[in-house]
Amino acid sequence: MTEYKREIALPSEPAGGAEILGFRPLYRQVKDHFVRRLVDGVWAPGTALPSEGQLAAELGVSQGTVRKALDELAAENLLVRRQGRGTFVAEHDEQRILFQFFKLVPDDGAARFPDSTVLATESAEADPAERQALALEVGETVLRIRRFRSLGDKPVILETISLPERRFPGLANGPIPNNLYSLFATRYGVTVAHAREKLKAVALSPEEARRLGTAAGTPALLIDRLALSLEGAPVERRLSLCLTEEAHYQSDLR
Amino acid sequence: MTEYKREIALPSEPAGGAEILGFRPLYRQVKDHFVRRLVDGVWAPGTALPSEGQLAAELGVSQGTVRKALDELAAENLLVRRQGRGTFVAEHDEQRILFQFFKLVPDDGAARFPDSTVLATESAEADPAERQALALEVGETVLRIRRFRSLGDKPVILETISLPERRFPGLANGPIPNNLYSLFATRYGVTVAHAREKLKAVALSPEEARRLGTAAGTPALLIDRLALSLEGAPVERRLSLCLTEEAHYQSDLR
DNA sequence: TAGTGGTCTAGACCACACA
DNA sequence: GTGTGGTCTAGACCACTAA
CATH class of the missing domain: 1.10.10.10 (Winged helix-like DNA-binding domain superfamily/Winged helix DNA-binding domain)
Structure with missing residues (x-):
């Protein structure tokens, strides 16, 4: 040697x-x-x-x-x-997710892991945006999960998660857990290693506002997340609409 | 030894x-x-x-x-x-700032360093928020710089910068350069080592909208940045209102 | 060719956790 | 006490840059 x-x-x-x-x-x-x-x-x-x-x-x-x-x-x-x-x-326990992937924190107090309520799931052909983000072929299907999430009592996040069905067969058969990344790891052997987020400010549509219990046109933070596996392959696309009256997105520049 | x-x-x-x-x-x-x-x-x-x-x-x-x-x-x-x-x-050249501190990038194309136009500067007693952020005593003064910034032709950022006047005496006497951090370093020996940003979605006031050439009520990204020196002392507070119709805030989670 | 940072090794010892 | 990661050293050699 x-x-x-x-x-x-x-x-x-x-x-x-x-x-x-x-x-x-x-x-x-x-x-x-x-x-x-x-x-x-x-x-x-x-x-x-x-x-x-x-x-x-x-x-x-x-x-x-x-x-x-x-x-x-x-x-x-x-x-x-x-x-x-x-x-x-490393495990995808709530502590790690909170630290690594969840950047929306209450203006007062510390970060908390939000509760989730699933509104709907559906299986459908991937739309162009999903195909582009998840590197899918025309005709491939995605599983869409729509849910809202709460910090404390109030719903503050409305999100749509798109998953390549090929990679996560049968995921919608059982209940959808709050901590999805942990499920990816334990059931499918897929580790989410990092993610890329693109943030915009948008106005809520009437339907979105209704879900979040606020007025249409309210400004919200739109987070477009692409989660990547260990190998760098796209694993999940997540669009999150966040109310930021009492919370903010924390970003540390080093 | x-x-x-x-x-x-x-x-x-x-x-x-x-x-x-x-x-x-x-x-x-x-x-x-x-x-x-x-x-x-x-x-x-x-x-x-x-x-x-x-x-x-x-x-x-x-x-x-x-x-x-x-x-x-x-x-x-x-x-x-x-x-x-x-x-x-390390120097605070545009490349480093772009890479380390400037996260707003056009939806197409690559990140660019934005031009700046100063609207006004003023010296005033720090308000409570400024005192809290910059760790100032009651009665200490700040220099406020209000400017807008453009990517290409369009103004996309309206920002208010608050600086502790004690640390940057005479800064307002000369012209305000586009790259402030470089000035901090060369003229005052102050190195901005990292920063903490808090993001919210807000609706533009009529005055803000006018400055940015858009309609009142338009959703905008509000970035509340606190820049810290090598020693970890707060050096600058910057409130930036960003239009995100054609740009987004990029955040990488590792 | 000389000088710099980058890699690799082997070995010693320290701090820490746990039984 | 034993085993783990963490620190420190000394020395050899490699890859890169510039004169």
Whole structure:
């Protein structure tokens, strides 16, 4: 193991790949290998990884190289490292979602996980916007979930979720849980790794206003979210209309 | 240098500090020391730092420890590292602002740095909201700048900037540049390191609508930004009203 | 060719959690 | 006490940049 520019022996590392892609450091290969294990469900959410030393021995690299790969995955919120305890696969529990994916917080008080009430679900052919967002072919179907969500008593969010039916067969058969991403992970092995949101200010239609218990024309925050899997594939599109009289969208620029 | 739990010899590192604050690793002390140099302007924006080896020798620590400190500062966008060239202090050029602080992008095309037209400036006693945001005492004054900004031809942002006059004396005497943060850095030695934004959807007042060339009641995105310095002190409060018919606020959740 | 940051290794020791 | 991640070191070599 004195050779520097090399590839570790793994099925996902075709020889010569480094030549095509340019220089690819060892810790990155190790990292990609670990991502593969996450994608394939070899390492399931909540479980503990082998120790750094074990992983290093297994792959034939130094502990420092394993460490760098694990550190990056932890920085991406895919793993959680706890000194003295071990390294764990991140779960989509409410705490993580609140921290990572839910940016609408009450003007006073702290962030809370909102309750959900499903209004309707339907299966339909994807419209052009859905096809574009979810990278679907013409004719493919989506499952649409329409629900409102409340912080405290008041409904503050009205959202329409579009899911590629091919990826989530039979999802509408059972009840729709409040925490969808957790369901994606446990039932379909799909991990939502990150998301892209586009925000606009819009006026509520009469129907939307009625659902949210307010007046038509009220300004609302429209959040167009595209959730991406570990592999970077689009998994969910979510249009959320949010009332912002007593809450705001928090964004930290670092 | 075999002792582990220790403090490097620096004026900013009072002996016993580690006891009060709990364990504080060496690389963190080194990092804080570097931040001090940035705050004090010893390392000015755009300049090159000494090499890792030089810094390590100077501080009496290993190169790896210096490296870890520099890596974290680079991750926070305070430094820029370039292989083969060196490590540089980040500047507030338009590219960085666009990337780090300006999240309103056209629905088509890519992000652009918007032009600005100053409508008015005034010096006044801080109102309660300004005092709260900027941590000012009763009676302290702020400089308010009101301007609109355009992407292409159309005015899309109407914003009111509040600055603590004590920190930026004489700012209103000269012309107000488009890129304020660059001015803060070069003329006042104040680096805006990050910012917190709170977004709401609101309806435009008749006056606001007139300024933006649209109808009263039009929904707009209200961005309430608080910019923080390297030390974490509030430096600027900015209220921006944004038209989002042809643009959106982009937020990436990782 | 010289100098810089980037990677990799091996080994020691520290802080922390848990049984 | 044992095992985990976290820190620190020293040294070698690689990749990149510019003179």
